[in-house]
Amino acid sequence: MEIVRKLVQTLWVFLVNGFLGLPPDPQYLSRPAQGDLFAGPQLLFLSGGHHLLPTGSLQQLLLSIRFSLETGNYYLGTFVVGSMGILGAAFGRLICGWACPFGLFQELLHKIPSVKLPVPKILTWGKYGFLALFVVILPLVVVDEFGLGAPWFCNTSVRPGPWRPASPCSSSSRT
């Protein structure tokens, strides 16, 4: 069963990252992302941009919420939150174990024989605080003279390297 799960995880890595229109398009970086939201990371070298990182998308909507409301657009992040909620309520942690490329990556890293340290208690709850602070509160509250917030989550925690976390994250990250 474990082998089947690994195979399914690997398949998902390619499904959510792969651009099926091979041979690779040299202009792929300028193509818009397509499709729906996906919670896992995207690999740069498999860039198909079929899925978007929901946390990055939510952050992008919230940091420009003042501008959106002023222009009469009510982009409150309901689509993103709804997408995450539907998947979470329907599948729960099944996605983490079977479809998340990050999960696969972490499991492979865990196989490296090394000292394994326990996670401090504070970090088990700290992740929720981090999510609330960097994805919701800071992009909403800390704004520049134009009323636009900064992509705190992408700037502080997502430095892609070979991972392309999501197009919305990469699109307006300020360095």
Add this chain to the structure above:
Amino acid sequence: MMKRKFTPRRAPFVLLAFFLILFLAGIALGEPTRVLEQAWSICLSCIGIG
């Protein structure tokens, strides 16, 4: 032999309905287009190329 009574949990369905409403509201407000617009361009320096 007593039969075990199956009682489905209600909370997941309530949650599903709630998030489905949010999802549909987002679509009605045109949010998917906005999300994709934001995904249009990629900051090359952010991904280690530029």
